[in-house]
Amino acid sequence: MNTSSWIRFRLVGVLSVAPLILASSALTADHLSGRVLGAGGPIATSTVTLWEAGSNEPKKLAEAKTNDQGQFEIRSTAARGTDSFLYLVATGGVPKAQKSSADNPAIVLLTVLGNKPPDKVVINEFTTIASVWTNAQFLDGPKLQGNVLGLRIAAGNVPNFVDLQTGGWGGAIQDPLNGGQTPTMANFATLADVLAGCVTLIRSDACSSLFYAATSPRGEYPKDTLAAANIARYPWYQPEKLFGLLNYLYPAPQDHNLRLVPFMPYLNFTPSAWVLPLKFDGGGLRAGGKGMFDSDGNFMGGRQLHRGMAGTGLIVGGPREQIHAKWQAAVADHHRVYGWRNGGRLVRSGGGCQGQRLVLQLRQQVHSCIRQERQAALGSGRHHVQWAARSDAGHHRHSHWRCLGAVHLEEPACALSKG
Numbered sequence: 001m002n003t004s005s006w007i008r009f010r011l012v013g014v015l016s017v018a019p020l021i022l023a024s025s026a027l028t029a030d031h032l033s034g035r036v037l038g039a040g041g042p043i044a045t046s047t048v049t050l051w052e053a054g055s056n057e058p059k060k061l062a063e064a065k066t067n068d069q070g071q072f073e074i075r076s077t078a079a080r081g082t083d084s085f086l087y088l089v090a091t092g093g094v095p096k097a098q099k100s101s102a103d104n105p106a107i108v109l110l111t112v113l114g115n116k117p118p119d120k121v122v123i124n125e126f127t128t129i130a131s132v133w134t135n136a137q138f139l140d141g142p143k144l145q146g147n148v149l150g151l152r153i154a155a156g157n158v159p160n161f162v163d164l165q166t167g168g169w170g171g172a173i174q175d176p177l178n179g180g181q182t183p184t185m186a187n188f189a190t191l192a193d194v195l196a197g198c199v200t201l202i203r204s205d206a207c208s209s210l211f212y213a214a215t216s217p218r219g220e221y222p223k224d225t226l227a228a229a230n231i232a233r234y235p236w237y238q239p240e241k242l243f244g245l246l247n248y249l250y251p252a253p254q255d256h257n258l259r260l261v262p263f264m265p266y267l268n269f270t271p272s273a274w275v276l277p278l279k280f281d282g283g284g285l286r287a288g289g290k291g292m293f294d295s296d297g298n299f300m301g302g303r304q305l306h307r308g309m310a311g312t313g314l315i316v317g318g319p320r321e322q323i324h325a326k327w328q329a330a331v332a333d334h335h336r337v338y339g340w341r342n343g344g345r346l347v348r349s350g351g352g353c354q355g356q357r358l359v360l361q362l363r364q365q366v367h368s369c370i371r372q373e374r375q376a377a378l379g380s381g382r383h384h385v386q387w388a389a390r391s392d393a394g395h396h397r398h399s400h401w402r403c404l405g406a407v408h409l410e411e412p413a414c415a416l417s418k419g
Contacts (some may be wrong), residue, residue, distance in 0.1 A: 030061065030076040034121040035069070036090040036109065037167060038199035039097040039262035042070025043107065046093025048123065050074050053085045053144040053151060061086075066093060083148045085155050086113040087131070089226075090123045095200040097262070106207045107199050108142065108226035111164065114155035122167030125192040125199065125263070128229055130161035130170070133276050136232040160278055161188065177279040184276050189263040190246055191274060195225055196262050197249035206249060213241035235274035243270040 032050065036043045046066045052059040061076035074088075090109040094100055111127040112135055121127075132139060134157040138146035146154075158164070160172035169185075178184055198207040207225075214228040215221050217237050222228040231242065246266060250259040259266060 030078075030080070030086065030117070031073075032075075032088070032113075032117060032119065032121055033071070033073045034088075034123065035071050035167075036066050036093065037070055037122060037124040038093075038095040038107065038109075039125070039196040039202075041095060041097030041200070042066070042068070043090070043093035043095050043199075044068045044070060045103065046070070046072075046107065047091045048072045048074060049089045049091070050076055051087050051089065051142075051144065052078070052080060053087055053138075053146075054083055055146070055148055058143055058145055066090075068096075070096070082115060085115055085144075085151050086117050087111060087144055088113065088121065088123055089142045097196075097200045098202060100201060104199065104201055104207075106224050108224040109199070110142070110226055110229075112144070112155050112158050113164065114158070115152070118165050121164050124167040125195045125225075126162045126167050126169075126188075127158075127164065128195065128226065129188060129191050129276075130158045132226070132229040133232045134158050134161070136230075139230075142226060161276070172278050172280065177281055182277060182279060183267070183271065184278060186265045186267045187271055187274060188276055189261075189265055190243070190267045191229075192263040193261045193266055194242060194245045194249060195229065197245070198225055198228070202249055209245055209248060213238075213245050231274055236272075239272065239274055240270045242274065243267060 030050065036046045036048060044066055047063065048066060049063045050061045052061050059078070061078050062074045064072045064074040066072045070093075080086075088111045090107070092103055092105050092107055094103055095107070109123045109125070109128045110131045111121055111123045112131040113121065135144060135151075135154040138144055138151060138154060144151075159170050161170045162168070162173075163170050172178060173185055173188065194210060194213075197203070198210045201207070203209070210225070210228050211222045214231050216230070217234055222230065231237070246259070246261075250261045250266075252259055258264075
C-alpha cells in the first residue's frame with residue numbers, strides 16, 4: 001500500500017467512525033418505571049404518556065399501560081437537549097382503592113419530572129397538585145409549554161412539595177419551617193383528598209361535585225381531574241365550595257374521630273385562598289431591600305437596608321488632589337465590604353447589620369458639609385471640590401451622589417447630581 005492510499009484509507013476510516021460517535025452522543029435513552037396511584041391504591045389499565053416540554057409544542061415520546069398493580073415501564077430513545085423537560089400524564093384507568101372494576105375517564109394525573117428524572121417515579125394526586133401549582137402559567141390542559149428558564153425553575157420546585165420517587169411529601173413542605181408553622185401541608189392534603197374522591201369515585205357524583213366546585217370565574221367547567229386542579233390559576237375564587245366538598249366526600253364520624261381521608265393533615269376551616277406558600281431559610285439574607293432576579297433566575301438584593309436605620313458614613317472633602325485619593329480609597333473599601341459585580345450590588349457575605357461601614361451619608365448632611373466647606377473656601381480664597389456619597393436608607397432607597405465642580409469665592413455651592 002503506497003502512502004497516498006494509506007492516507008485515503010485512514011481518512012475514510014475516521015470519517016466513517018465520526019457519525020457513529022456523534023449519533024451515540026445525540027441519543028438520550030429515557031427509561032422510566034413507576035406506579036400510577038389513586039388515594040394510595042393502584043390504578044390499573046391507565047395510559048401513561050411521556051412528553052417532552054420546551055419553548056415549542058410538547059412532543060410525545062412514548063406511551064405505556066399500567067398493570068393490575070398500577071405499575072408501568074416506559075422507554076424512549078428520542079434525542080433530547082438540555083433545554084427540554086420531561087413530564088408524565090396518566091389518563092383513565094380502573095382505581096383499585098374502592099375495589100372498582102370500571103374505567104374512570106375523568107382520571108388525568110400529572111408528574112413534571114424536569115430535565116433529569118429519577119429512574120422510578122409515581123403519578124398520583126400529590127404529584128398532580130405539586131406539578132400544577134408550580135407550572136400553572138405554562139399549562140394548558142395536558143400541554144406544557146413555555147420559556148426554558150421558567151420551565152426549569154418550575155420543575156425544580158416540584159420536589160419541594162412532593163417526592164417524585166414515592167409520591168409522598170417533599171423535603172421543603174415537611175421541614176420545621178413549613179410543617180407546623182404554615183397551613184400549606186393542610187391546604188395541600190385537602191386538595192389531594194377532594195381530587196382523590198373523584199379519582200376513586202368514592203361517591204357516584206364525586207367527579208361532578210368536584211367539577212362544580214372547581215368551575216372557573218369565567219364559567220369554565222372542568223371535565224377531568226387535571227382540569228379541576230386548574231384552580232391554581234384562581235385560588236381566591238369561592239374557596240368555600242371546594243372546602244365544603246371535603247365534608248361531602250368524607251363526612252365527619254359521629255364519635256368525633258378523624259375523617260377517613262386518604263391524605264393527612266386536612267383543613268378544619270375554609271381557607272382564604274387555595275395557595276401553597278413555602279418558607280425557606282439559609283443563605284444569610286435578612287431584611288433585604290430592592291431585591292431583584294437576574295436573567296438566570298438568581299435573586300440579588302442589598303442586605304443592609306433597614307427602615308429607619310441611622311446612616312453612618314464618610315464625607316470626603318479637601319483640596320482637589322486630596323479628594324481624589326480619599327474618594328478612591330472610600331470606594332475601594334465600599335466594594336470590599338459589600339462586593340460588586342458588573343455594576344450591580346450583591347448580597348453581603350456576612351457581618352449582619354452591626355459594624356457595617358457605609359460609604360454613604362444623608363443628603364442634608366452633604367448640604368451641611370458643602371456650606372461649611374464653602375465658608376472655609378471664601379475665607380481662604382482657595383479652590384475646592386466637594387465629593388460626597390448619600391443614601392436614603394430610611395426610605396429603602398439607594399442612591400449615590402457626587403458634588404461636582406469648583407467652589408470659588410462668588411460661585412454658589414455646587415449642586416448635587418446623581419452619579
